[in-house]
Amino acid sequence: MATIAASAVRSCLGDGPATFAALLAGRGGAAPLRYVDPDLVNVGAAYEIDEETSHRRAGTWLAACVVEALRQADPRVPRGSVPVLAGTGLRELGAAEKWSAGAAGMTVEDLHFTGVLRETDDRLGPVVTVCNACSATGHLLALAQDLVDSGAAPAVVVAGADSLTVSMLAMIGRVAPDRTERIRPFDADRTGVLLGEGAAAAVVVPDGAAAAPLGRLLATGMSCDAAHETAPDAGGIARAMREALDRSGRKGEEVDLVLAHGTGTELNDRVEARVLREHLGENGPLVTAIKGATGHTSGASALMSLDVALRCLATGWVPPVAGLDRPAADCGGVRLVRSAPVRARPRLAQVDAFGFGGVNAVTLVGAA
Template sequence: MHVAITGADLLTCHGGIDSTFAALAKGVDGSQNLRFYDTDRINVTRGYHVEDSTDAESEPPLRAGRWLARCVLGAVRQAGVDPAAERVSVIVGTGLRELRAMERWALDGIPVRRRDLHFTTAVREVLPEVTEVITVSNACSASGHALALAQDLLAAGEADAVVAAGCDAMSESMLTMIGRVADAPTPALRPFQEGRAGVLLGEGAVAVVLRRAADAGPGALATVLATGLSCDAHHETAPDVDGIVAAMRDAHRRAEVTPHDIGLVLAHGTGTALNDPTESAALDAVFAGAVPGPLVTGIKGAIGHTSGSAALMSLLVAAWAMRSGSVPATAGLAEPIEAAGGLRLVIGDPAPCDARVAQVNAFGFGGVNAVSVIGVDR
């Protein structure tokens, strides 16, 4: 069953939805020197911080929940949804929840109420009458899984509207992990770039309001045709071509489209040694024979790897690109890797686009993959 996106909001290192789209169109790299951490010890010096305090050195508590609440409320208001009069569920995809709050409790003695570690508290502070708040933790494809669950709830008639959302804040644990696999601090996240040095973390939140397409009325931002999932369990961290291909083909089958129908791909594009060639190989396999093939771009060079938010952030960019007729270039990409030689990567300047159907890729540790197909009317 198709579902319509009737409201949306996001928050990234560039700010809200309009300023983020403007920065993407200009190819602005939003990374900056890390705050709050001992960068020499963790071997990471840069990241994509959300500016949420007038004091750059102050780290507010429970940041992920604050951003989530802002975006959920913004999306619901835009959609004109009334949780007091309708059954409205909220499904949040996250990689880390409020892990940073736990770190600060353990390391700095700053206590946190346990109930605040679940996003129910944050969401109900701004929307107390929602039917339920569900949190799923599916690594870097988490908000893609939240989207799939939202579609299922609507198809089953269990809700009148569903808010699918994602949020994550940087944590010392996650930063330390990416620092351990690098010989030197990564200076920039450069998806599909020859000589790329690795991933950098971003942070933020995103939310979309979904209704059954038949009930949505005019003015939808986009239609979610389907989401395909796979969990290949190939390796703890290394992606698997077959698992990714399975998710893509599952999405196409559910959406009742062929590779020829898809004019744009928002790639996962993490700038890591393994993801980029693996994703390139999967795209080559799925789109073989689809000439000239879809335009391919990625947004992590501009906003960082936003973990649980990544899937839905890419989805909104795909919708915006198709509606505006302009696809932002992949920030940080100048010389593609050989494995991506068969892809129509958008490099340097935005590319004109008349696509009506787009594919959005999101892959997580353990082979937890989510691929969505969306369409727009222009």
């Protein structure tokens, strides 16, 4: 086991506290595209961070979250001793697109996170970037736990970020027959996924090393089913869930809360609900999801869900699924939180993150 000493988030709704407050209020951040012509990509809306930044949008938000998380945790460690594990789906592809269109003042180094992160704090060591689709930061939580449990690092920063890119927007617009206005996870009237912008960072330390721990990082189960390029596979997801339970020594009925992957697509919602029913029981833990409010933030999504899970454990409040008005029949048998926050006392939360190609990560976190 390891301890989560700090967590920081930046979403279209604001920082971590502002994002959690918006979730509790049922508010979402979907808005008309600001920086890309909708007719060019056949997508009219997204969950964008409404600010102009440098050409390194993802890296700028990532660095800000890392600085905030380190400020919270303030680990007493030597210079250069804290590795940074950065998860992303697209890295700085947005910067590459601008570069290819003739933007000036950019270099190859701008496409990586190493430079912008190493400038933030002299305690940071090597930066390892993992481009592992939408479960990237979930997988990195497992690596961080291994590093601190083995003594290989006194602390690890896990971070993730993605920004909108023209090419990804065009892909979304290509596969969707109609334009989606907002994500509606597990809803009968769901119409598909939309991209979101965001970043997050967490500091993982050995047990007993945090002055004010946020939660206990119990285990992460992982799988790579490679069953299909994009479609989720129930068997692969189930393997990751079982591994998380086995590694943590917990049983499915002990899980009080699930932060679902919840993309608002027919395949993902149906498969995820099925696996939750089969492995955590009919009408088992409370289930919520954040993408209806924040959009699909790709590489940052697992850490953003983790931040919300930690706040649920600390406050006893579980926010509703934004965009969920009428649960789909194929998502029955799970206790979806909708319409209003639920007062609860969760002690064990599960965070789901599933990526293209069947790269799945399921993390269990306990109350501090």
